[in-house]
Amino acid sequence: MNLKELATKLGLSPTTVSRALNGYPEVNEATRERVVAAAKRHNYHPNTRAIRLATGRAKAVGHVIPIATRHEIVNPVFADFIAGAGETYSRNDYDMVLSVVPDEDEDQTYRSLKSKGNVDGVIVHAPRMNDPRIPLLREIGLPFVVHGRATGTAEPYCWLDVNNRRAFQRATEFLLDLGHTRIALVNGLEFMDFAIRRRTGFVDALIARGIAPDPSLMSSGEMTEISGYRAAQAMLALPDPPTAILASSMISGMGVRRAVEGAGLVVGRDVSIIIHDDDLSYMKNGEDVPIFTATRSSVREAGRLAAEMLLDVIAHPEMGPRQRLLEAELIIGQSTGPVIKN
Amino acid sequence: MNLKELATKLGLSPTTVSRALNGYPEVNEATRERVVAAAKRHNYHPNTRAIRLATGRAKAVGHVIPIATRHEIVNPVFADFIAGAGETYSRNDYDMVLSVVPDEDEDQTYRSLKSKGNVDGVIVHAPRMNDPRIPLLREIGLPFVVHGRATGTAEPYCWLDVNNRRAFQRATEFLLDLGHTRIALVNGLEFMDFAIRRRTGFVDALIARGIAPDPSLMSSGEMTEISGYRAAQAMLALPDPPTAILASSMISGMGVRRAVEGAGLVVGRDVSIIIHDDDLSYMKNGEDVPIFTATRSSVREAGRLAAEMLLDVIAHPEMGPRQRLLEAELIIGQSTGPVIKN
DNA sequence: GAATCGCTTCAAACCGCTTTGGATGCCCCA
DNA sequence: TGGGGCATCCAAAGCGGTTTGAAGCGATTC
Numbered sequence: 038m039n040l041k042e043l044a045t046k047l048g049l050s051p052t053t054v055s056r057a058l059n060g061y062p063e064v065n066e067a068t069r070e071r072v073v074a075a076a077k078r079h080n081y082h083p084n085t086r087a088i089r090l091a092t093g094r095a096k097a098v099g100h101v102i103p104i105a106t107r108h109e110i111v112n113p114v115f116a117d118f119i120a121g122a123g124e125t126y127s128r129n130d131y132d133m134v135l136s137v138v139p140d141e142d143e144d145q146t147y148r149s150l151k152s153k154g155n156v157d158g159v160i161v162h163a164p165r166m167n168d169p170r171i172p173l174l175r176e177i178g179l180p181f182v183v184h185g186r187a188t189g190t191a192e193p194y195c196w197l198d199v200n201n202r203r204a205f206q207r208a209t210e211f212l213l214d215l216g217h218t219r220i221a222l223v224n225g226l227e228f229m230d231f232a233i234r235r236r237t238g239f240v241d242a243l244i245a246r247g248i249a250p251d252p253s254l255m256s257s258g259e260m261t262e263i264s265g266y267r268a269a270q271a272m273l274a275l276p277d278p279p280t281a282i283l284a285s286s287m288i289s290g291m292g293v294r295r296a297v298e299g300a301g302l303v304v305g306r307d308v309s310i311i312i313h314d315d316d317l318s319y320m321k322n323g324e325d326v327p328i329f330t331a332t333r334s335s336v337r338e339a340g341r342l343a344a345e346m347l348l349d350v351i352a353h354p355e356m357g358p359r360q361r362l363l364e365a366e367l368i369i370g371q372s373t374g375p376v377i378k379n
Numbered sequence: 380m381n382l383k384e385l386a387t388k389l390g391l392s393p394t395t396v397s398r399a400l401n402g403y404p405e406v407n408e409a410t411r412e413r414v415v416a417a418a419k420r421h422n423y424h425p426n427t428r429a430i431r432l433a434t435g436r437a438k439a440v441g442h443v444i445p446i447a448t449r450h451e452i453v454n455p456v457f458a459d460f461i462a463g464a465g466e467t468y469s470r471n472d473y474d475m476v477l478s479v480v481p482d483e484d485e486d487q488t489y490r491s492l493k494s495k496g497n498v499d500g501v502i503v504h505a506p507r508m509n510d511p512r513i514p515l516l517r518e519i520g521l522p523f524v525v526h527g528r529a530t531g532t533a534e535p536y537c538w539l540d541v542n543n544r545r546a547f548q549r550a551t552e553f554l555l556d557l558g559h560t561r562i563a564l565v566n567g568l569e570f571m572d573f574a575i576r577r578r579t580g581f582v583d584a585l586i587a588r589g590i591a592p593d594p595s596l597m598s599s600g601e602m603t604e605i606s607g608y609r610a611a612q613a614m615l616a617l618p619d620p621p622t623a624i625l626a627s628s629m630i631s632g633m634g635v636r637r638a639v640e641g642a643g644l645v646v647g648r649d650v651s652i653i654i655h656d657d658d659l660s661y662m663k664n665g666e667d668v669p670i671f672t673a674t675r676s677s678v679r680e681a682g683r684l685a686a687e688m689l690l691d692v693i694a695h696p697e698m699g700p701r702q703r704l705l706e707a708e709l710i711i712g713q714s715t716g717p718v719i720k721n
Numbered sequence: 722g723a724a725t726c727g728c729t730t731c732a733a734a735c736c737g738c739t740t741t742g743g744a745t746g747c748c749c750c751a
Numbered sequence: 752t753g754g755g756g757c758a759t760c761c762a763a764a765g766c767g768g769t770t771t772g773a774a775g776c777g778a779t780t781c
Binding site: 056065068092 | 728729730731732733735736
């Protein structure tokens with residue numbers, strides 16, 4: 038069943054039927070009801086391909102996933118973000134198209150997405166310092182929203198980010214207030230923008246209390262269990278080991294916990310741990326793992342909001358770049374406690 | 380730059396230009412080269428929306444992700460599968476569209492995907508027994524490939540699956556050969572088809588050796604760390620605890636390991652563990668976690684192959700349902716050893 | 722009673738490509 | 752020398768919607 042057939046069946050022109058279904062004002066209310074009823078009865082759904090050609094809009098949004106950087110993208114955080122964004126798209130009748138490409142093709146993928154008209158906009162994932170994708174997308178004129186920020190980019194652009202600096206600053210202050218002075222950071226890869234900001238927050242908080250950051254208590258690596266384990270294990274073997282550790286994710290935090298327990302120490306008593314909790318839907322802090330003190334910010338919610346922002350940018354590009362900074366909450370769990378004096 | 384403009388610039392008709400670019404034989408080779416060169420020079424890319432309308436094909440494949448079942452779908456296994464399938468789509472110039480919908484809307488989503496013409500086919504994820512999606516998709520005539528199988532479905536359909544039964548049977552036999560007789564299964568949710576098959580393989584192997592399966596050594600639940608931990612912990616507390624445990628995933632296997640170590644036992648000596656390893660790209664057995672003995676089958680490769688199968692079905696529907704059964708390999712790691720006699 | 726106006730409706734153009742059904746020119750052979 | 756065959760190329764008709772410009776018509780206005 039297509040428009041023309043439906044129109045014939047109703048004894049109306051395609052024009053009127055189209056307008057009736059799309060809520061245009063210049064059609065008689067009685068006619069509209071007749072049309073809507075017939076559409077439902079005949080199970081008529083306008084052909085998306087035709088709509089797209091006629092309107093010149095794709096009604097679709099792209100997410101480009103480079104695959105050589107194997108750890109940072111195909112990961113649970115990404116899956117949750119996608120799930121959140123997908124909810125927004127479904128609600129707004131947009132398609133979400135994922136492009137999985139070798140990362141040397143990423144540029145070309147954006148260009149062809151634009152010139153072939155597959156999508157109306159894209160979400161940029163995992164920004165790095167001076168991320169080249171931002172000037173590229175501006176140049177080719179493809180609307181975009183960055184999940185995170187890219188330090189070093191001069192021109193304003195759309196982004197949605199968690200206040201990573203502030204979150205880690207607060208977490209560090211919380212540990213300092215508990216009397217800890219030997220505090221370690223098990224960070225993500227520090228070419229990622231979020232990791233840079235987290236370290237900044239951590240360092241700032243220490244300096245504000247007159248504590249010089251100790252390089253041997255700061256590590257950077259992939260946010261895996263083993264990576265967290267190794268970093269923590271090495272630090273705990275130092276002559277002057279940390280009494281508190283900040284981990285950049287729940288996964289690496291689990292590695293940290295294993296290292297602590299493996300050293301015969303008790304989490305929350307001998308060593309405090311604070312993690313950053315992305316509130317992953319398949320691995321809840323306190324439900325799927327024993328509860329950690331954490332800076333929490335739902336990455337799924339971030340996906341929802343970033344998608345909303347993108348749809349808004351697509352609908353109203355004239356309104357200029359939007360930005361939004363989400364604050365993480367500090368959840369007090371059982372993995373932290375006052376420093377033990379001896 | 381569109382077809383008409385390019386044709387004008389070349390002094391040719393759109394017909395000829397289109398044919399030249401699409402490799403049709405009825406165009407002079409010299410002309411074709413001229414056209415191809417001009418297309419490249421002007422960076423011409425045919426508009427996807429127009430192609431789709433004109434050809435009546437979507438050049439896109441759908442993956443429907445229901446969201447209420449929070450654990451089973453938005454999980455790392457799914458992300459890896461998607462990544463694999465996405466590679467295939469990119470190579471074949473197909474779009475991958477993800478629909479994230481509340482699971483009560485799943486039926487309606489398939490129907491509208493079909494009638495609105497957004498996709499040419501879909502992949503069905505996480506099949507259950509007598510899965511209603513299979514008759515539905517057949518009814519509405521949307522080509523599909525199931526990742527896994529649905530026990531109870533009479534009519535033949537396309538699927539790609541790992542031989543879960545055989546894999547768990549072999550793993551169990553391996554443990555039996557090491558002298559274990561108290562072997563436990565920490566399975567996934569048993570309304571999922573793959574979990575049913577794994578249990579079957581496990582039970583069959585025991586019975587073949589004259590061992591009656593002990594219900595208290597068989598658990599079923601979500602494949603999370605904590606779930607594996609709890610199940611193993613309970614089993615180890617039994618009067619006659621297992622000396623070997625089969626875990627349905629690496630994640631739950633890590634929980635099992637933690638329970639074993641927490642009970643003061645040594646993995647691979649006091650208690651053997653075998654996991655099923657989906658060969659996840661962000662969490663490699665032996666690289667990101669200490670090496671487990673495992674039944675291994677790459678879910679990412681499964682994604683690649685399932686996508687290829689689907690594209691093939693779309694291109695040649697007349698060739699009927701295809702099926703493909705992948706065998707898992709048995710990887711001998713350090714988490715298994717002969718039973719200790721006492 | 723003619724001109725005007727708002728409310729409805731429609732015919733036709735258009736989006737940018739593919740594809741059908743010729744048309745043209747040229748060579749070859751009877 | 753005329754007709755058939757082949758190699759090229761093109762005009763025009765879709766694909767299934769949206770959108771522009773205009774028309775029909777009863778009511779209102781002067």
